[in-house]
Amino acid sequence: MDGTTVPLPREQWISSFAAEWVLLADGRADYEELIFQGKTLHPVVGDRPPAEVAQLHFKNSPEPEQLVRDPKSFFTQAAVDAGLIMLGDPLDQDQMAFGHEIAELCAAAIDHRPVDAEVRPGDYIRALFGSTERQQ
DSSP, rough: SSSOOOOOHHHHHHHHHHHHHHHTTTOSOOOOHHHHHHHHHHHHTTSSSSSHHHHHHTHHHHHHHHOOOOOOHHHHHHHHHTSSOTTOOOOOOOHHHHHHHHHHHHHHHHHTTTOOSSSHHHHHHHHOOOOOOOOO
């Protein structure tokens, strides 16, 4: 064996994520909601062990009821605002992957931000990547 792990099939990964989260929450979690969250997370982090993702997600959730937001609606609105798609058009798989890559770039920027930075995280990201003036 070369030490690499084989990713779990999608449904097994999602179920394992939800089960681990419920264990971490001592049973105080909505399993159906966690299945939904697992479906949202899988395209982004499905190559990582579900227990590891559940532990990280649980640790960063101030409330067990906190939801993973559906990034598709945010990415779709951003694509409409940028003129990439028309209102009502769906994002294709490549556009969704691009949105996730942008989110990861922003997260990495904050992860590596100086601890004593007095600049708000959003302003820090805008300083790194620039900002567009949206027409209202």
